[in-house]
Amino acid sequence: MTNYPETGRLSAPAEKSLLLTNVRPYGEGEPVQLLIENGVIAAIGANLESNTSFDESIDGQGNVLLPGLVDMHVHLREPGREDTETIETGSKAAAKGGFTAVFTMANTTPVTDQPIIAESVWAKSQALGLCDVHPVGSITKGLEGKTLTEFGMMARSDAKVRMFSDDGKCVQDPQLMRRALEYAKGLDVLLAQHAEDHRMTQGASAHEGETAAKLGLRGWPRVAEESIVARDALLARDYGNRMHICHASTEGTVELLKWAKSQDIPLTAEVTPHHLLLTDEKLVTYDGVFRVNPPLREERDTLALRQALLDGLIDVVATDHAPHGSEDKCVEFENAKPGMLGLESSLAVIAKIFVATGLADWRFVARVMSERPAEITKLPGHGRPIEVGEPANLTIVDPEHPWVSDSTQLASKSENNPYEGEEFGARVTHTILRGTVTYELGADEAEGK
Numbered sequence: 001m002t003n004y005p006e007t008g009r010l011s012a013p014a015e016k017s018l019l020l021t022n023v024r025p026y027g028e029g030e031p032v033q034l035l036i037e038n039g040v041i042a043a044i045g046a047n048l049e050s051n052t053s054f055d056e057s058i059d060g061q062g063n064v065l066l067p068g069l070v071d072m073h074v075h076l077r078e079p080g081r082e083d084t085e086t087i088e089t090g091s092k093a094a095a096k097g098g099f100t101a102v103f104t105m106a107n108t109t110p111v112t113d114q115p116i117i118a119e120s121v122w123a124k125s126q127a128l129g130l131c132d133v134h135p136v137g138s139i140t141k142g143l144e145g146k147t148l149t150e151f152g153m154m155a156r157s158d159a160k161v162r163m164f165s166d167d168g169k170c171v172q173d174p175q176l177m178r179r180a181l182e183y184a185k186g187l188d189v190l191l192a193q194h195a196e197d198h199r200m201t202q203g204a205s206a207h208e209g210e211t212a213a214k215l216g217l218r219g220w221p222r223v224a225e226e227s228i229v230a231r232d233a234l235l236a237r238d239y240g241n242r243m244h245i246c247h248a249s250t251e252g253t254v255e256l257l258k259w260a261k262s263q264d265i266p267l268t269a270e271v272t273p274h275h276l277l278l279t280d281e282k283l284v285t286y287d288g289v290f291r292v293n294p295p296l297r298e299e300r301d302t303l304a305l306r307q308a309l310l311d312g313l314i315d316v317v318a319t320d321h322a323p324h325g326s327e328d329k330c331v332e333f334e335n336a337k338p339g340m341l342g343l344e345s346s347l348a349v350i351a352k353i354f355v356a357t358g359l360a361d362w363r364f365v366a367r368v369m370s371e372r373p374a375e376i377t378k379l380p381g382h383g384r385p386i387e388v389g390e391p392a393n394l395t396i397v398d399p400e401h402p403w404v405s406d407s408t409q410l411a412s413k414s415e416n417n418p419y420e421g422e423e424f425g426a427r428v429t430h431t432i433l434r435g436t437v438t439y440e441l442g443a444d445e446a447e448g449k
Helices: 087-096 115-128 151-155 174-187 210-215 222-239 251-262 273-277 280-285 299-311 346-355 362-376 441-446
Strands: 018-025 032-037 040-045 056-067 069-074 099-104 132-135 163-165 190-193 243-245 267-271 394-398 427-433 436-440
Touching (some): 018 394, 056 362, 069 087, 069 346, 087 427, 087 436, 099 394, 099 427, 115 151, 151 174, 174 190, 222 243, 222 251, 222 267, 251 267, 251 299, 267 299, 299 346
Parallel strands (some): 069 099, 099 132, 243 267
Antiparallel strands (some): 394 427, 427 436
């Protein structure tokens, strides 16, 4: 197993042994059986049940078995906005979406800029045992962009913080960002940037283009994102630390990533499901649910992002799961708080765009939604191969299970779901964390969810 920095203390693995029957790892070949003992894959074979003892079993019905999904970018709102999401409801939403680990951003109240705040988030998630919720520390104290957070104290805390971001706000000062990179390099932690020059986006609520002009909305130009991506790529080049670009949204960003990777600059990037599927045409209803930062772009951006993900220029899919209450969304479009739900539908969106169309296979899904996120965050135990001796962090997906997204049936506490009424063809049936079943579709359906 890859020698990554340790995490904080994890919830105990399942005490009972679990046999998965009739599952196809990565959707390939004939169905096999897989035995889990003490939270680890103990055996894989054609007919384990005849000569193996086990406590429980799950019939996978020939469905796809993937490593548990990892999301580098979510907002679970606790502490401070527990009215919109909590660690518990966010963990349930994550498990329902097939996730076994998520990284929750620092823009909480108070800001996650102290070890004790990060430790409380981590401890709560492990007490629940539904999903490993890794707190992301802020780059600057209070997200104010003035003074660096104590990265070392956060990294050495019981939460073992391994990623830092002022997400929601961009670190505007290039000299401060340089110091952050130098500091982070010595600790081998990852910096993630919300790329936005706020001087160009103040008052903006929609992509700067034809749709915004027709609707009378102030435009958010592509260059506001691309100028920061270019700056941070150059800083990463000269000061040598790993840098990650949050929610890439433009074709220009794709070109900059292509250049950076050709120069071996340690720059990675993510794209959200909504920037892959939706465009600014959704804004014609002025529905605040479609207000998001960065904004939904034009079709040419969406197509460029899809191709970049296929080509590896964009490394991972991350949801930017951002719950909001109705009072923050059912207002004038430009006054709506930006953000969309994503955890429960992310895999279905990616399967719809790439797998159902034949553009990619389930190995690709495993790579961009599990393996690469774990590699980039240096997260042990997740995104691992489905092999004997590996941790049993897994998800089972039915690739042919038609369903319609329904905001009233969400595990999340909020309902700002941009996929309401959208038809999907793939659905998570089970999620398993260290041998414990954390989500079962059959139980949901029995309850009418």
